Amino acid sequence: EPEVTQTPSHQVTQMGQEVILRCVPISNHLYFYWYRQILGQKVEFLVSFYNNEISEKSEIFDDQFSVERPDGSNFTLKIRSTKLEDSAMYFCANLPYEQYFGPGTRLTVT
Amino acid sequence: AQTVTQSQPEMSVQEAETVTLSCTYDTSESDYYLFWYKQPPSRQMILVIRQEAYKQQNATENRFSVNFQKAAKSFSLKISDSQLGDAAMYFCAYRITHRNSGNTPLVFGKGTRLSVIA
Numbered sequence: 001e002p003e004v005t006q007t008p009s010h011q012v013t014q015m016g017q018e019v020i021l022r023c024v025p026i027s028n029h030l031y032f033y034w035y036r037q038i039l040g041q042k043v044e045f046l047v048s049f050y051n052n053e054i055s056e057k058s059e060i061f062d063d064q065f066s067v068e069r070p071d072g073s074n075f076t077l078k079i080r081s082t083k084l085e086d087s088a089m090y091f092c093a094n095l096p097y098e099q100y101f102g103p104g105t106r107l108t109v110t
Numbered sequence: 111a112q113t114v115t116q117s118q119p120e121m122s123v124q125e126a127e128t129v130t131l132s133c134t135y136d137t138s139e140s141d142y143y144l145f146w147y148k149q150p151p152s153r154q155m156i157l158v159i160r161q162e163a164y165k166q167q168n169a170t171e172n173r174f175s176v177n178f179q180k181a182a183k184s185f186s187l188k189i190s191d192s193q194l195g196d197a198a199m200y201f202c203a204y205r206i207t208h209r210n211s212g213n214t215p216l217v218f219g220k221g222t223r224l225s226v227i228a
Contacts, residue, residue: 033215043155043201045215056215089153095205095216101155 004094004102012108016081021105023075023092034067034077036060037089037104048095049075082109112137114204116219123192124227130177131187131222133202141207144178144185145216149199158200161185162207189224197226 005024013019025032034046047057049067066078079086087109094100113136123129135144146158161169161178168176173193177186189196202219 035216037153042220043203043216043218045217048215058215091155093155101157103152103154106153 004092004100006090006092006102006105008105009103010106010108012110013082015084015109019079019082019107021077021079021090021092021107023077023102024073025075025092025094025102026100031055031095032069032075033093033095035091035093035101037091038085039088043091046077046090079107082107084109112139112204112206112217114202114217114219116200116202116222118222119220120223120225122225122227123189123196125192125194127192128188128190129192129224131189131200131202131224133185133187133219135183135185135202135204137183137204137206139206143205143207144176145203145205146174146176146185146187147201147203147218148196149201149221151198155201159187192226194226194228197224199223 007022011019032049035043036046037043045058047061047067048055052069064080068076087107089104089106091104092102115134117132121129142163144161148156148158159169159171159174159176161176168178173190175188199221201221203216205216206214
């Protein structure tokens with residue numbers, strides 16, 4: 001069964017630093033999503049991406065966040081200046097095939 | 111706005127017994143999907159079961175089944191013959207289905223932590 005992969009599995013960064021989280025989605029699926037889960041809380045939608053542009057974004061997805069598909073396969077989420085409250089698990093997903101969540105990147109901001 | 115409510119923060123079940131996890135949702139839409147996801151300690155999100163709102167028949171996947179009550183906006187998950195490996199967080203989720211677009215994000219509940227007692 002095809003898989004969505006994410007790198008790194010764990011990222012530790014200092015407050016104010018930029019981080020880039022990477023996802024390799026299933027290539028023939030059209031919609032790509034990023035979700036966030038703060039420890040102990042529910043999973044929240046960040047942004048969806050279709051046809052190389054943002055399709056929808058939540059209020060969480062402010063100017064500090066950006067998404068790109070730099071080389072037609074990888075799919076990145078960038079946080080420009082990390083804050084302590086950005087510490088969370090970040091999941092990418094290929095939807096509407098709901099079983100295809102990536103394993104997540106655990107981001108720790110110190 | 112669509113909301114998903116899981117009223118049981120924690121549940122426990124004896125091994126081999128049956129447990130039911132509750133979920134209610136609020137929507138004005140008539141066409142949507144409902145899901146249960148399992149999140150073990152690895153924090154991977156694993157799809158357990160899916161229900162299309164237009165289907166009256168409750169979805170079943172091996173030991174997992176749902177009780178979908180559309181009028182009551184209720185979507186409970188029943189786990190039969192519980193196993194130690196079923197211990198995890200379980201999230202109920204909802205997504206609108208648009209006829210010409212699959213581009214609708216999932217809305218999740220806060221989760222229920224299930225413990226399985228040997």
